[in-house]
Amino acid sequence: MAGLNLINRIIELQRMAASSLNQAMAKCQLFNDFTTEEIQLILQASTVRKLSAGEVLIDYGCSNDTLYLLVEGKISIVLEKDGTQISIPIEVGECLGEMSLVLGLPTSAYARAEQASRVLCISESSFWSHIAMTQKGVRNLMSIMAGRLRRSNHSLMKELEDQLKYQHLQKEIANAGKIQASIVPDGDKLLLNRPAVDAYALINQARVVGGDFYDALMLDDENLYIAIGDVSGKGMPAALLMMRTFTSLRLLAGNNPGFRQVIPSVNRMLANNNDNMMFVTIFAGVLHLRTGVLRFVNGGHNPPYISLNRGDFQLMDLPGGTLVGIDPDAEFPISELQLHPGDALVLYTDGITEAMNAERKMFGTSHLGRVLNRRPHASMKDLVQFLEQEVENFVGNAPQHDDFTVLGLQYRGPSK
Structure with missing residues (x-):
């Protein structure tokens, strides 16, 4: 059974390699400077997950042992507090789940598919062995997180300007303080x-x-x-x-x-x-x-x-x-x-x-x-x-x- 599962996994990855997977890899900042052989090694240890529109990939406050790479579709990271939502879009070629994976803490937001999507699921062991323990992997990951923080700040301020009154702003800042304290x-x-x-x-x-x-x-x-x-x-x-x-x-x-x-x-x-x-x-x-x-x-x-x-x-x-x-x-x-x-x-x-x-x-x-x-x-x-x-x-x-x-x-x- 294990051998059959492995074969099916490889077949699925090979089927995608000619189209969307190759496109995602070409755009993926995480794999900058990685050789084709190194990327293939990561792919062989990974799985592909299909998401329907509205399906939650990562739930709030849960443990996470997977790095996700968006191959096709569109996903949003959503912060929610007291009925107010702040959405940060994830584009094809971007990864998510890295913060909770690196820090070993429960997730601080949830990720939802905005349309039919597919993600590459990279296990914790593969992440640490093939990505995080390499200099280029650490450099790429830091660059991604820095960009995500800048975009998070931009999205936060735009949504607050458009949606929130002063008292709601105070509630969101309090929530940010809790997230900050949790790390x-x-x-x-x-x-x-x-x-x-x-x-x-x-x-x-x-x-x-x-x-x-x-x-x-x-x-x-x-x-x-x-x-x-x-x-x-x-x-x-x-x-x-x-x-x-x-x-x-x-x-x-x-x-x-x-x-x-x-x-x-x-x-x-x-x-x-x-x-x-x-x-x-x-x-x-x-x-x-x-x-x-x-x-x-x-x-x-x-x-x-x-x-x-x-x-x-x-x-x-x-x-x-x-x-x-x-x-x-x-x-x-x-x-x-x-x-x-x-x-x-x-x-x-x-x-x-x-x-x-x-x-x-x-x-x-x-x-x-x-x-x-x-x-x-x-x-x-x-x-x-x-x-x-x-x-x-x-x-x-x-x-x-x-x-x-x-x-x-x-x-x-x-x-x-």
């Missing part, structure tokens, strides 16, 4: 099954959507990727750039275990067509859990606080570094730090140090250090939550003008 890992559940580290993080947004982010992700059994970032500007533009930066960092970190090319690649991508001169500050690196070696890059971000040999937290002596996204040719040297069991890092954004009270006095970097040292030997969760409370007490009833984000990480040593 950042839960700070209370970071690395729960990794005894080599203790980690906790939080984001306190000044608006429904914002430009701060953090990340902590195991790249394999021994390498832990961590990052914190702050996008210039406010509101939706900052939120879109934040999501673009976040997903690009994840993709590149997974394909560059040495981490040397990660920030330079993100910088070049963001600097292209950056007419608004927006930028990102980033501190990111990879911690090797067995040896305790942290390889990191500082792209114009606030230097972290570090506690070595279970001593007081001290501000790391780092150059400020270059802002990410301004100069495509900027250099981002990589540094190394040897951590020992008990050593801890606290990464933060300037929303902490620039938090202002009613007297317009800032919280300050020195104050931050003093607060951290009032909680010696605390867990990362206790330390970060204590810092959050101290900032809130300091600010009082004064309005919050900027997001603030904190990521605490303690290295406990390799697992026995």
Whole structure:
């Protein structure tokens, strides 16, 4: 039976190859620079699905293990909230489902066939083996996602201008904030099954959507990727750039275990067509859990606080570094730090140090250090939550003008 299914699959693919499939491949940005042999290898492991008009291909809030390529017809990605729909068209040769596949999160919208359509279904294993693990595949995928985010922003604003009143706009922005929050890992559940580290993080947004982010992700059994970032500007533009930066960092970190090319690649991508001169500050690196070696890059971000040999937290002596996204040719040297069991890092954004009270006095970097040292030997969760409370007490009833984000990480040593 398995052999018969395989034969039928190949026959179906061969039948399509002379017409619509070839046309789709010719238009498909995902396969730019792929050889005919590489494409055929992907096709042989894929299936074709036919959709009738109105049929849902991807449902909202569901797990997804497939990358879809539109071969024939027309599909729309639809965001829906409180009866208002925002539709983003997908044309022949474009793919969809890549965001949920890459991030491993439930889908944030649904995809519906607008007319009779056919899609090529590329399995998760084939996606990671033949596309995402190649440099050209990562480059093509980042370009597709960047274009999709730009089109999403354009479609969102057009629909809002045409359809929504002010109060509906607020509801849609709130929904965007939930989508944005869903891509950042839960700070209370970071690395729960990794005894080599203790980690906790939080984001306190000044608006429904914002430009701060953090990340902590195991790249394999021994390498832990961590990052914190702050996008210039406010509101939706900052939120879109934040999501673009976040997903690009994840993709590149997974394909560059040495981490040397990660920030330079993100910088070049963001600097292209950056007419608004927006930028990102980033501190990111990879911690090797067995040896305790942290390889990191500082792209114009606030230097972290570090506690070595279970001593007081001290501000790391780092150059400020270059802002990410301004100069495509900027250099981002990589540094190394040897951590020992008990050593801890606290990464933060300037929303902490620039938090202002009613007297317009800032919280300050020195104050931050003093607060951290009032909680010696605390867990990362206790330390970060204590810092959050101290900032809130300091600010009082004064309005919050900027997001603030904190990521605490303690290295406990390799697992026995």
